[in-house]
Amino acid sequence: MSSDDDTLAAVEQAVIGVPGVTDLYRARPTVASTVSAVRGIASSATPARVVVDDGVLRVVIGTDGYRPAPEVARAVHDVALAAASAHGLALTRVDVRVARVG
Numbered sequence: 001m002s003s004d005d006d007t008l009a010a011v012e013q014a015v016i017g018v019p020g021v022t023d024l025y026r027a028r029p030t031v032a033s034t035v036s037a038v039r040g041i042a043s044s045a046t047p048a049r050v051v052v053d054d055g056v057l058r059v060v061i062g063t064d065g066y067r068p069a070p071e072v073a074r075a076v077h078d079v080a081l082a083a084a085s086a087h088g089l090a091l092t093r094v095d096v097r098v099a100r101v102g
Contacts, residue, residue: 004052007088008050011083022100027097056092056093056094057095074096081094
């Protein structure tokens, strides 16, 4: 497992621990980074569900429906950014998308 894989795994674990998050879905990279993502999937036993695409961390979550989804998304943003920074991953932005509520 590479350090990039370790960093993404740490971000995933941090996101899953956010109160209100029930699911973490595979984020899709943009067309420009699809080739890179395919290589990453092929070389990794368990592909990461979060994606870094040109400095943008993409996260797709499901929420429990009890805590307001925007509040959960903001918390995921903060936790993902902190986890990435703690592992030396410099990001320009963190995109959090709520795919399912409740």
